[in-house]
Amino acid sequence: MxxxxxFRALNSAEAQLIRSQLEAANFNVFVADETSALSMExxxxxxxxxxxxxxxxxxEDASEFLRSCGYPVE
Numbered sequence: 688m689x690x691x692x693x694f695r696a697l698n699s700a701e702a703q704l705i706r707s708q709l710e711a712a713n714f715n716v717f718v719a720d721e722t723s724a725l726s727m728e729x730x731x732x733x734x735x736x737x738x739x740x741x742x743x744x745x746x747e748d749a750s751e752f753l754r755s756c757g758y759p760v761e
Contacts, residue, residue: 688742688743689742689743690717690719690740690741690742690743691740691741691742691743691746692719692738692739692740692761693709693739693740693741693746693749693750693753693760693761694738694739694753694758694759694760694761695735695736695737695738695739695761696736696737696739697736697737698724698737699721699724699725699737701737702718702721702737702739703718705739705753705758706718706739708752708753708756709739709741709749709752709753712752714741714745714748714749714752715741715742715745716739716740716741717739717740717741718737718738718739718740719737719738719739719740720736720737720738721737724736724737
């Protein structure tokens with residue numbers, strides 16, 4: 688399964704909020720780089736954020752869902 692990034696969060700709370708909203712809308716969600724981002728101060732900015740990912744087949748619908756909630760998407 689190929690995962691596509693639909694959102695990048697700059698903190699764990701935001702990443703988990705987005706994850707829970709996508710899961711509630713029945714999307715398969717994976718949060719990437721969260722542990723790394725929490726391990727060192729400032730790492731999340733250098734790594735480009737905590738990535739919220741969905742399967743390639745769900746990317747378009749997940750992006751549209753996040754847009755409808757007012758989030759900027761990739």
